[in-house]
Amino acid sequence: MTQETLKENGGQSVMAANGMWEGAPGDPMRDIVITGVTKTFPPQGKRGAVQALDRIDLVVKDREFVTLLGPSGCGKSTLLRMIGGLETPTTGTITHKNKVVDGPGSDRGMVFQSYTLFPWLTVRKNIQFGLEQQGKVDTPQIEQIADSYVDLVGLRGFEDLYPKSLSGGMKQRVAIARALAANPDVLLLDEPFAALDMQTRIVMQELLLRVWQKSPTTIVMVTHGIDEAILLADRTVVMSARPGRIKEIMDIDIPRPRDYETRRTPEFLAYRDHAADLIREESFKTAEQGK
Amino acid sequence: MVPIESGERKLAFPGEESRIRPGGDGGATAAASVNEPLPAAPKMTLGHRLREAFTPKASIGKVPTVLLGVAAFVLILAVWSLLSYGGFVDPLFLPSPAKTWASAVTMFSGGFVVDIWATVYRVMGGFIIAAVIGVPLGVLVGAYAPVSAFLSPLFSFLRYMPASAFIPLFIFWIGLDEKEKMAIIILGSLPQIVLMVANNIASVDRSLIEASYTLGTTRASVLWKIIFHKTLPDIVDTLRIVLGWAWTYVIVAELVGASSGIGYTILQAQRTVLVGKIFVGILTLGIIGLIVDNVLVWASKALFPWREE
Numbered sequence: 001m002t003q004e005t006l007k008e009n010g011g012q013s014v015m016a017a018n019g020m021w022e023g024a025p026g027d028p029m030r031d032i033v034i035t036g037v038t039k040t041f042p043p044q045g046k047r048g049a050v051q052a053l054d055r056i057d058l059v060v061k062d063r064e065f066v067t068l069l070g071p072s073g074c075g076k077s078t079l080l081r082m083i084g085g086l087e088t089p090t091t092g093t094i095t096h097k098n099k100v101v102d103g104p105g106s107d108r109g110m111v112f113q114s115y116t117l118f119p120w121l122t123v124r125k126n127i128q129f130g131l132e133q134q135g136k137v138d139t140p141q142i143e144q145i146a147d148s149y150v151d152l153v154g155l156r157g158f159e160d161l162y163p164k165s166l167s168g169g170m171k172q173r174v175a176i177a178r179a180l181a182a183n184p185d186v187l188l189l190d191e192p193f194a195a196l197d198m199q200t201r202i203v204m205q206e207l208l209l210r211v212w213q214k215s216p217t218t219i220v221m222v223t224h225g226i227d228e229a230i231l232l233a234d235r236t237v238v239m240s241a242r243p244g245r246i247k248e249i250m251d252i253d254i255p256r257p258r259d260y261e262t263r264r265t266p267e268f269l270a271y272r273d274h275a276a277d278l279i280r281e282e283s284f285k286t287a288e289q290g291k
Numbered sequence: 292m293v294p295i296e297s298g299e300r301k302l303a304f305p306g307e308e309s310r311i312r313p314g315g316d317g318g319a320t321a322a323a324s325v326n327e328p329l330p331a332a333p334k335m336t337l338g339h340r341l342r343e344a345f346t347p348k349a350s351i352g353k354v355p356t357v358l359l360g361v362a363a364f365v366l367i368l369a370v371w372s373l374l375s376y377g378g379f380v381d382p383l384f385l386p387s388p389a390k391t392w393a394s395a396v397t398m399f400s401g402g403f404v405v406d407i408w409a410t411v412y413r414v415m416g417g418f419i420i421a422a423v424i425g426v427p428l429g430v431l432v433g434a435y436a437p438v439s440a441f442l443s444p445l446f447s448f449l450r451y452m453p454a455s456a457f458i459p460l461f462i463f464w465i466g467l468d469e470k471e472k473m474a475i476i477i478l479g480s481l482p483q484i485v486l487m488v489a490n491n492i493a494s495v496d497r498s499l500i501e502a503s504y505t506l507g508t509t510r511a512s513v514l515w516k517i518i519f520h521k522t523l524p525d526i527v528d529t530l531r532i533v534l535g536w537a538w539t540y541v542i543v544a545e546l547v548g549a550s551s552g553i554g555y556t557i558l559q560a561q562r563t564v565l566v567g568k569i570f571v572g573i574l575t576l577g578i579i580g581l582i583v584d585n586v587l588v589w590a591s592k593a594l595f596p597w598r599e600e
Contacts, residue, residue, distance in 0.1 A: 106507030130506035162597035
């Protein structure tokens with residue numbers, strides 16, 4: 001099933017006849033291939049050059065949910081921004097659909113920690129923005145698609161409000177809906193729930209799980225929450241302290257659909273403890289560097 | 292925003308807690324309070340009210356806000372009355388409120404309205420020209436580093452040359468007509484508009500622009516579709532502030548080589564030692580400014596309901 005037919009059905013149709021998540025394997029042509037990527041930021045003022053990332057090799061498969069986990073300053077956001085085309089690698093290449101990524105584009109949607117909604121547009125208009133920019137779909141259809149995403153993220157009744165009257169969690173729902181409605185191949189999430197309180201964060205994680213289980217696109221998500229990284233992901237990439245390297249890639253073999261109860265399963269707890277050990281080691285290294 | 296009544300907002304300082312919430316051991320109190328009526332709030336004394344009102348960043352009700360605002364004007368009027376009616380100051384230098392009012396009536400039934408219009412016409416003419424040139428320039432300076440590098444130093448330099456210093460030169464070049472007055476206003480307003488609008492534009496959050504790119508906005512359209520839309524209310528604010536300054540420039544221009552206008556009227560009144568007329572001229576400027584400013588604030592609120600506080 002292609003993305004286009006998905007969207008026409010309001011993102012509902014990946015559910016198989018029996019209502020179970022299909023977990024359909026993706027198209028290798030659509031993989032994101034990261035090869036030997038390093039990133040060094042040039043000196044600025046009194047600060048010398050900073051190497052953020054060191055020789056990253058990673059393939060994110062089509063329709064895979066990958067989380068990037070690591071101590072702060074490990075370059076995980078930088079890596080995500082490079083996939084989004086908002087930064088360029090110092091060496092190495094990133095390809096998507098067999099083309100070198102050389103700038104941002106609507107095939108790689110992004111959700112930022114700071115919401116970044118357009119304040120002059122209502123919730124509905126924010127969600128429609130991407131499709132309107134692309135101009136490939138006519139207006140009635142855009143409205144229909146936006147409508148289905150309003151429902152998908154549970155914002156029915158709020159669609160005509162401006163962002164200023166929404167809570168943080170609601171803003172981030174709009175941001176996710178806005179990114180998905182633009183019909184990207186890849187959804188890049190840069191610590192999307194970090195600014196939310198713990199209760200809201202849990203609700204948002206489950207929302208994201210539901211949305212993705214209904215219409216799986218490729219997702220790369222940066223987070224410093226260990227629970228979140230494991231609960232959501234097919235694979236969790238644990239990164240080392242600066243310069244960021246891949247320390248370990250964890251395959252998260254927990255069956256889907258997952259939900260809140262998944263957190264209590266022994267598999268989940270085992271993965272979580274393992275990831276916590278890895279992160280702890282690296283966080284200590286970061287603290288040492290700080291001295 | 293729901294206005295908060297002055298008595299309702301209460302900051303609990305340490306030590307006051309017991310007064311607000313009568314004590315008892317935690318759990319028992321919580322359980323009891325479900326069934327029993329809550330004790331009435333203690334009556335606020337004036338001292339308490341004052342202490343709350345003067346807590347940093349506390350808010351007072353709408354009525355006290357208006358009353359205090361009016362009180363400031365009443366106070367000025369009272370001091371003025373005391374000085375003039377009390378005979379403390381020579382009426383030649385300080386006419387009484389009644390005499391000033393009489394001057395106002397005479398002036399408005401005479402030709403003063405024509406003078407007001409002359410001044411308004413100059414301000415609006417000069418200011419609109421400055422805005423039409425300045426806003427697009429400011430947008431370009433704020434958005435594009437090369438334009439900024441080219442124009443920012445120039446306009447920063449222009450800004451520090453007082454517009455009034457150009458009056459003799461402009462009279463020499465342009466003459467004594469309306470064009471000269473407007474040129475002064477344009478020279479005074481334009482650099483301010485350019486630099487302040489550039490600052491408005493530059494303050495747009497980068498991630499908003501990045502988000503729009505990932506939704507398919509092109510580099511060519513991001514300036515209009517994102518940056519300009521986001522900044523429009525700030526630009527209106529900037530214009531409102533600079534318009535206030537433009538009134539200063541026009542009066543200075545009218546004090547030198549004019550044959551009409553509020554500034555001219557004030558100058559004539561000084562030459563004929565009619566201080567009441569000077570008062571009326573100055574007060575008229577203040578009232579026009581207040582009205583225009585309030586209209587713009589209201590229009591901005593009506594035009595940009597989406598604006599974040």
